[in-house]
Amino acid sequence: MTGAAxxxxxxxxxxxxxxxxxxxxxxxxxxxxxxxxxxxxxFGRAGQRALLVDCDLGLANxxxxxxxxxQADVHSVVRGFLELDAAVTPVMGGPGRNxxxxxxxxxxxxxxxGAAKLEEVGRIASGLSRLAPHYDRIILDLAAGIDPxxxxxxxxxxxxxxxxxxxxxxxxxAYAMVKLLRLQGAQVVPWVIVNMAENRVKGRKVFDQFALxxxxxxxxxxxxxxxxxxxxxxxxxxxxxxxLPVRHPQSQAYEDVIRIVETLNAN
Ligand SMILES: Nc1ncnc2c1ncn2[C@@H]1O[C@H](COP(=O)(O)OP(=O)(O)OP(=O)(O)O)[C@@H](O)[C@H]1O
Ligand SMILES: [Mg+2]
Numbered sequence: 001m002t003g004a005a006x007x008x009x010x011x012x013x014x015x016x017x018x019x020x021x022x023x024x025x026x027x028x029x030x031x032x033x034x035x036x037x038x039x040x041x042x043f044g045r046a047g048q049r050a051l052l053v054d055c056d057l058g059l060a061n062x063x064x065x066x067x068x069x070x071q072a073d074v075h076s077v078v079r080g081f082l083e084l085d086a087a088v089t090p091v092m093g094g095p096g097r098n099x100x101x102x103x104x105x106x107x108x109x110x111x112x113x114g115a116a117k118l119e120e121v122g123r124i125a126s127g128l129s130r131l132a133p134h135y136d137r138i139i140l141d142l143a144a145g146i147d148p149x150x151x152x153x154x155x156x157x158x159x160x161x162x163x164x165x166x167x168x169x170x171x172x173x174a175y176a177m178v179k180l181l182r183l184q185g186a187q188v189v190p191w192v193i194v195n196m197a198e199n200r201v202k203g204r205k206v207f208d209q210f211a212l213x214x215x216x217x218x219x220x221x222x223x224x225x226x227x228x229x230x231x232x233x234x235x236x237x238x239x240x241x242x243x244l245p246v247r248h249p250q251s252q253a254y255e256d257v258i259r260i261v262e263t264l265n266a267n
Contacts, residue, residue, distance in 0.1 A: 017132035018051070021139050021264075022157035026173025028144030030163050031195040033061055034234060034244075036141035038254060039161075041092075041099035041243055042261040048136035049095035051088070053128065054106030055153050056143040057121075063105045066091060067241025075107030077124060084127030085134075092243070095135070099245065102135070121149045125156035146177050155186050159264075161225065162190035166197060166206045174210070179218060191225040193260060200256065203227020223267070226260040228253050 023036045036052055043050040054062040054074060063070050070089040076082040084104065092100035132138060140157060142150050154160055160181070164174040174192070181188050192210060197203030207224045214222050231253035237244040245254045 017129065018049075018135040018138045019159060020128060020132065020157040021137065021159045021161050022055075022142055022154045023139060023161045023163060024142040024150065024154050024177060025144060025163040025170065026146055026175075026177040027164070027167075027170040030165050030170050031228070031234075032144075032163050033065055033141050034238065035161075035163060035193065035195060035228070035257070036139050037062060037065060038244060038257040039139050039261060040101040040103075040137075041245060042254075042257050043137045043139075043265075044095055044099045044101050045097060045258075046261055046265060047097060048265075049134070050101040050137045050139060051095075051104070051131060051135045052091075052101055052139045052141065053104045053124075055124070055140045056106050057149065061106070062103060062141055063089075065238050065241065066103075066243065068103065068105075070103065070105035073105040073107045074124065077104075077127060084124065085131055088131075092246075099243070106141075118148055118152055121152045121156075125153070128156070146173070146180055151177075151181060151184065154181055154188070155184070160188050160190040161264075162192050162222070163195055164192065164206070164210065165195055166202065171206070171210055175213060178214065178222070182218060182220075189220055190222045191264065192222045193225045194227040196230040197227040199229060200227045203229075225263055226256060228256040228260070 023032045025032050040050040040052040068091055072087040077084050077087050087104050088102045091103045094100050140153055142153050162174050164170040178190050192207055194203035194206045211222050229252045231251055233248045233251045234253050237247040240247055
């Protein structure tokens with residue numbers, strides 16, 4: 001189905017715009033893209049219409065992880081060929097209780113957008129605010145690193161979901177990201193997720209250390225969204241280009257995601 005057709009199925013705008021969640025990390029490879037997809041599915045199953053936007057403008061891979069072939073992508077939006085709403089691709093039947101959602105895919109391959117100008121990011125951000133009334137949750141999958149375009153997307157969001165692993169390098173980069181955002185004047189208090197944890201208890205301990213550093217040196221307390229266990233079913237499902245809860249209806253990692261969505265929805 002084309003993006004335009006997808007939007008024509010969209011119910012009337014809601015009275016309140018969807019909160020925008022930016023999934024960021026600093027360090028690459030900590031699971032942002034996988035987690036963004038799982039959040040979109042879990043929000044859908046919790047009864048919320050979700051829109052996932054691949055904001056990794058240089059090396060998009062949400063569509064690759066899912067095995068979908070979008071007919072339009074965010075590249076067309078940035079280049080001015082399409083409005084953001086026409087770039088929407090429904091995944092798993094589109095938003096619904098079966099875990100489907102809408103996707104605005106990134107643009108892989110050329111790398112041309114890797115150096116997207118800040119005003120282009122601004123154009124996407126303002127397009128998002130026009131789409132927000134049609135959804136309950138908007139999830140932005142950000143690129144790794146802390147360059148100005150990543151920070152601009154993070155500031156466009158209502159909530160920052162900061163992903164780290166137990167590794168010191170991931171923690172340092174997550175800390176650097178939140179420090180930079182606060183230096184830019186954003187009073188952001190991130191929701192932290194410790195991914196690929198040995199178990200949830202250890203993940204919580206890693207968060208406590210991180211929170212201590214933020215409190216001592218930056219003067220704020222981050223919030224704990226939850227820990228996700230390292231689970232071999234995750235790479236297995238990515239290799240199969242099939243969402244984890246579809247390929248493995250029972251998995252520790254997806255159960256952890258459900259708990260996180262419950263926490264995010266309750267706060
Ligand atoms: N809970 C988990 N258990 C096991 N493996 C995981 C888990 N989460 C993520 N992974 C693995 O980590 C790899 C990297 O994930 P992903 O591509 O989502 O990271 P990323 O942060 O988006 O990377 P990039 O910074 O390059 O965009 C995946 O291929 C996946 O196999
Ligand atoms: Mg990614």
